[in-house]
Amino acid sequence: MRTDVPPLLHAYARPAADRSSYVDIVAGDGAEVVDAAGRRYVDALGSLWYCNVGHGRAEIADAVAEQMRTLEVFHTFDRFTNPAADAVAERLAGLAPMPDTRVFLTSGGSESVETAVKLARIAQHWAGHPERTVVVSRRPSYHGVTYAALTATGLAANQQGFGPLLPDVVQVPYDDLDALDHLGPEYEGRIAAVIAEPVVGAGGVYPPPEGYFAGLRERCDRWGAFLIVDEVICGFGRLGQWWGAQHFGVRPDLVTFAKGVTSGYLPLGGVLVGAAVREALEADEAAVFRHGYTYGGHPTVAAAALANLDLLEKEDLIARAPAIGERLGAGLGSLVDGTDVVGHRGTQGIWAIELAEGLSANAVRDALLGHGVIARPIGTSALAYCPPLVVTDEQMDRCVEGTRRAIADVR
Numbered sequence: 329m330r331t332d333v334p335p336l337l338h339a340y341a342r343p344a345a346d347r348s349s350y351v352d353i354v355a356g357d358g359a360e361v362v363d364a365a366g367r368r369y370v371d372a373l374g375s376l377w378y379c380n381v382g383h384g385r386a387e388i389a390d391a392v393a394e395q396m397r398t399l400e401v402f403h404t405f406d407r408f409t410n411p412a413a414d415a416v417a418e419r420l421a422g423l424a425p426m427p428d429t430r431v432f433l434t435s436g437g438s439e440s441v442e443t444a445v446k447l448a449r450i451a452q453h454w455a456g457h458p459e460r461t462v463v464v465s466r467r468p469s470y471h472g473v474t475y476a477a478l479t480a481t482g483l484a485a486n487q488q489g490f491g492p493l494l495p496d497v498v499q500v501p502y503d504d505l506d507a508l509d510h511l512g513p514e515y516e517g518r519i520a521a522v523i524a525e526p527v528v529g530a531g532g533v534y535p536p537p538e539g540y541f542a543g544l545r546e547r548c549d550r551w552g553a554f555l556i557v558d559e560v561i562c563g564f565g566r567l568g569q570w571w572g573a574q575h576f577g578v579r580p581d582l583v584t585f586a587k588g589v590t591s592g593y594l595p596l597g598g599v600l601v602g603a604a605v606r607e608a609l610e611a612d613e614a615a616v617f618r619h620g621y622t623y624g625g626h627p628t629v630a631a632a633a634l635a636n637l638d639l640l641e642k643e644d645l646i647a648r649a650p651a652i653g654e655r656l657g658a659g660l661g662s663l664v665d666g667t668d669v670v671g672h673r674g675t676q677g678i679w680a681i682e683l684a685e686g687l688s689a690n691a692v693r694d695a696l697l698g699h700g701v702i703a704r705p706i707g708t709s710a711l712a713y714c715p716p717l718v719v720t721d722e723q724m725d726r727c728v729e730g731t732r733r734a735i736a737d738v739r
């Protein structure tokens with residue numbers, strides 16, 4: 329056993345790795361962060377696709393401190409509630425991309441996906457369709473790491489070695505509506521829900537083909553299946569509207585959210601529950617939804633969300649996404665030369681470049697740190713960009729120029 333490795337076991341990292349190259353982030357403001365040696369970086373991925381209002385916002389810190397002094401926490405199981413949890417649910421229901429919405433609160437994205445899958449299945453069950461248990465997801469996609477979320481995730485590498493996954497989950501290519509029509513007779517009449525990200529994020533940054541979501545909606549209606557739109561990355565302004573579903577003009581039955589709801593300041597996630605699922609849940613007044621997380625409805629976390637939503641609204645930050653698309657998207661597009669960078673993709677506030685064979689995304693990311701930019705490798709050959717909505721033109725230009733230089737460094 330190695331005793332020289334610090335105890336913190338990092339997510340998505342080699343447990344036995346030498347930590348000498350780790351970057352120790354100690355502070356942040358706006359779209360930049362600072363490491364322990366005082367070096368500044370443009371936070372080109374908004375930490376982990378979430379820091380929409382930027383770092384160091386005193387308004388959120390103040391709201392959290394005030395809530396902490398009043399009521400730091402009390403649970404919301406069965407008959408208990410608190411004003412902050414009610415206020416954030418009210419606010420989110422008002423913003424929802426479908427009418428008559430209720431809101432279930434969790435502590436993050438995976439819990440939200442887990443909840444949405446359970447909601448879809450129990451609603452089908454309670455509506456008299458216990459045979460509808462199948463969940464259809466896409467490949468590639470990223471929905472999280474708990475077992476239902478992991479099973480839905482369309483990235484084979486993430487699933488290997490973890491033993492049996494959830495039964496009754498079937499995957500189709502992310503851009504292929506026809507594949508949905510050819511799922512096979514064993515799935516006929518058994519589909520509880522389809523889950524889809526508006527733009528596939530951590531699975532590789534893939535916008536859908538034209539008309540894709542209208543096609544999904546039509547099939548869900550035909551099958552009596554619920555449409556779960558996973559807005560963990562796209563929600564809260566990433567695509568220039570509150571929700572990716574609005575950007576693509578689709579009405580979901582369930583919406584999963586996390587990340588941008590607090591810009592990551594405190595861990596919050598949840599599910600928006602639309603009318604169809606809601607009716608099934610409310611039909612029998614005596615029926616209990618036996619599901620919930622200790623920290624769902626945490627008032628301090630809710631206070632952070634409310635302050636974050638205020639900032640998004642007051643500063644009209646959602647309107648920044650198209651401008652990011654124009655400047656960062658075009659800048660990254662200018663790197664495409666067919667030799668080192670073979671493509672770029674994305675829309676609005678979320679982008680990726682595809683590196684040529686032989687160029688490692690990890691190596692380019694490492695070199696890019698030396699140019700003061702933190703982007704994220706996705707897979708072995710792509711780098712992702714999803715900056716805070718407060719990112720400046722100059723900072724976006726640094727992302728592009730830094731990437732150009734980093735590629736030259738590793739060539």
Ligand code: PLP
Pocket residue numbers: 377436437438439441470471472473525529530558559560561586587
């Ligand atoms: N769903 C989507 C679309 C995500 O991007 C993520 C995380 O990146 C998740 C779910 C899982 O969220 P969490 O890491 O908060 O569990």
